[in-house]
Amino acid sequence: MATLGLNTSGYISSAGIVHKGKVVAGACEERFSRIKRDRSFPANAVAFCLRSANVSKEHLDAVAVGWNPVINLKKDFSLLQDANRLRGIHLTYNINALYGVLGEWGEDERCMVNAFGVQCHFVDHHLAHAASACLLSPFEHCAFATVDAFGEEDSMTMGVFDGARFQTMEHIKFPHSPGSFYSYITEFLGFKRDSDEYKVMALGAYAEDSLSRLFYERLRPLLNFGTKDGRFFFQVDLRFFDYYMFHRPYDFGALEGVLGIKRRTKDAPLKDEHFAIASALQRCFEELVGCFLRHTKEKTGIEKVALAGGCFMNSVYNGRLCTTENIFKDVYIPPFPDDSGVAIGSALFVDFERFGVRGEAMFQNFIGPSITKEEALQVLKKACLEFESPQCIEEEVASLVADGFIVGHAYKAMEFGQRALGNRSIFADPRVKDIRAILNRQVKGREWFRPYGVSVLEDHVSEVFQCDQGFKAPFMEKVVFVRQSWASKIKGCLHNDGSVRVHTVKEDENPRLFRILEAFYKKTGVPLLINTSFNLSQMPIVATASDAIACFFTSGMDALVLDDFLLVKPHVQRKRGR
Numbered sequence: 001m002a003t004l005g006l007n008t009s010g011y012i013s014s015a016g017i018v019h020k021g022k023v024v025a026g027a028c029e030e031r032f033s034r035i036k037r038d039r040s041f042p043a044n045a046v047a048f049c050l051r052s053a054n055v056s057k058e059h060l061d062a063v064a065v066g067w068n069p070v071i072n073l074k075k076d077f078s079l080l081q082d083a084n085r086l087r088g089i090h091l092t093y094n095i096n097a098l099y100g101v102l103g104e105w106g107e108d109e110r111c112m113v114n115a116f117g118v119q120c121h122f123v124d125h126h127l128a129h130a131a132s133a134c135l136l137s138p139f140e141h142c143a144f145a146t147v148d149a150f151g152e153e154d155s156m157t158m159g160v161f162d163g164a165r166f167q168t169m170e171h172i173k174f175p176h177s178p179g180s181f182y183s184y185i186t187e188f189l190g191f192k193r194d195s196d197e198y199k200v201m202a203l204g205a206y207a208e209d210s211l212s213r214l215f216y217e218r219l220r221p222l223l224n225f226g227t228k229d230g231r232f233f234f235q236v237d238l239r240f241f242d243y244y245m246f247h248r249p250y251d252f253g254a255l256e257g258v259l260g261i262k263r264r265t266k267d268a269p270l271k272d273e274h275f276a277i278a279s280a281l282q283r284c285f286e287e288l289v290g291c292f293l294r295h296t297k298e299k300t301g302i303e304k305v306a307l308a309g310g311c312f313m314n315s316v317y318n319g320r321l322c323t324t325e326n327i328f329k330d331v332y333i334p335p336f337p338d339d340s341g342v343a344i345g346s347a348l349f350v351d352f353e354r355f356g357v358r359g360e361a362m363f364q365n366f367i368g369p370s371i372t373k374e375e376a377l378q379v380l381k382k383a384c385l386e387f388e389s390p391q392c393i394e395e396e397v398a399s400l401v402a403d404g405f406i407v408g409h410a411y412k413a414m415e416f417g418q419r420a421l422g423n424r425s426i427f428a429d430p431r432v433k434d435i436r437a438i439l440n441r442q443v444k445g446r447e448w449f450r451p452y453g454v455s456v457l458e459d460h461v462s463e464v465f466q467c468d469q470g471f472k473a474p475f476m477e478k479v480v481f482v483r484q485s486w487a488s489k490i491k492g493c494l495h496n497d498g499s500v501r502v503h504t505v506k507e508d509e510n511p512r513l514f515r516i517l518e519a520f521y522k523k524t525g526v527p528l529l530i531n532t533s534f535n536l537s538q539m540p541i542v543a544t545a546s547d548a549i550a551c552f553f554t555s556g557m558d559a560l561v562l563d564d565f566l567l568v569k570p571h572v573q574r575k576r577g578r
């Protein structure tokens with residue numbers, strides 16, 4: 001028996017399957033449809049989850065949805081009347097769509113909560129976020145906080161998971177929303193809202209201090225937050241933000257007035273004031289979320305916290321929280337704090353309520369579609385490609401990267417989240433000063449201002465970066481600063497301010513990548529590699545062996561590892577003298 005979880009309300013649809021507390025399989029629809037951030041019903045992801053978990057529809061005993069449309073139908077949330085009506089459709093949409101995926105209705109077809117003999121549970125969106133963090137954390141009990149753009153009506157919640165129940169203690173309602181505030185300014189700066197916030201986060205590192213301060217002083221008064229009478233409060237000055245008008249383009253006139261500059265259009269050049277606004281935005285965001293988390297700690301009196309919601313995709317803040325702010329002794333952020341994770345969170349929540357058991361803490365997320373050795377071999381042979389089967393593939397990858405080559409690596413089951421953690425990754429040498437430009441030109445086609453993340457041996461992370469021993473970032477979810485003594489050695493991965501997004505690797509959690517990193521460390525004395533997702537610009541991460549081969553041959557990647565097989569392009573072969 002198993003619980004199928006769905007996310008069909010967010011900016012990327014997904015499905016996951018949970019069996020007695022353990023996440024068995026999960027994937028975003030984009031990995032199958034090959035449409036970046038696909039929002040359509042995750043039919044392919046559902047089919048994959050059932051197949052992967054070896055669960056037939058007869059053995060599926062619950063469906064969980066990470067959105068509760070009943071809240072929107074019950075309450076008159078006047079600012080959102082149109083949106084509420086549309087969200088009510090979710091009540092039937094998921095079951096109707098599942099009908100198309102799973103086959104025929106059962107005898108009780110008129111009871112929509114009991115189609116196929118399967119109960120459908122609608123889980124409050126923020127509760128689904130909280131469950132994705134608490135139930136996958138290593139904590140028996142903990143505080144939790146969720147922060148995003150909006151759920152049915154909430155944008156922030158905090159409370160306690162006591163090991164048996166979730167108790168939400170406080171919440172902030174939309175339209176007062178940290179996520180929507182960030183997204184609005186993302187669009188103001190000429191980027192895509194609900195999508196490019198991470199790019200704006202990266203822009204801030206180029207800001208000049210005094211200009212950043214100037215814009216901070218203009219932006220900060222538009223937010224009012226703090227604590228009063230033992231409760232957290234937060235209000236956005238809605239005279240300057242019309243993001244709650246979902247069905248019309250934003251009118252930036254009022255914000256242009258207060259900031260003193262016109263909004264940037266998509267292709268306009270990036271200027272000093274744009275970097276400064278990005279930096280001021282990040283500072284406001286960090287103060288707001290920091291204040292909320294300090295309140296969460298004080299109110300609950302608990303030293304351990306589980307965090308989720310799209311705002312905890314903000315790796316710059318996550319890093320600050322765990323290196324300098326240190327509000328909590330221990331922090332867990334799941335690999336999918338964004339909405340894709342509510343498929344998993346809602347299924348975990350329903351499963352936990354039914355069985356009361358929890359699986360192990362999650363420190364790796366290779367639960368997606370897999371490439372088997374047989375599939376890899378079949379695809380290579382069909383395409384008449386020459387390949388090698390090295391004795392030690394990890395050594396070979398490390399040698400190629402150390403020689404300056406860009407190596408794609410597609411191995412077994414893929415990651416669920418948005419960050420590649422080794423199984424669908426592209427590796428490059430962080431010692432090469434201009435590697436960012438080379439990667440951009442040959443493979444990724446990214447904007448010049450965006451740095452690349454690194455995978456680092458966990459035992460060495462505090463030697464290279466400004467963090468304590470024991471620092472963990474198993475999902476590349478935190479940005480830290482390089483130590484001065486290392487700055488000149490790994491110039492290729494440093495952002496403008498000396499920061500790097502890191503992924504810490506332990507042998508028992510990620511043995512394959514651990515061995516590659518160890519081999520690279522033995523050759524070079526550097527315990528880290530640039531690790532970027534295996535995809536081209538505007539494309540989802542590759543899923544199948546065929547996807548990987550297509551990506552390899554349509555980019556300037558030098559070598560490709562498929563399972564344990566190695567393909568190198570002719571110029572690499574010549575240089576290696578083989």
Ligand SMILES: [Fe+2]
Binds near residue numbers: 148150151
């Ligand atoms: Fe969310």
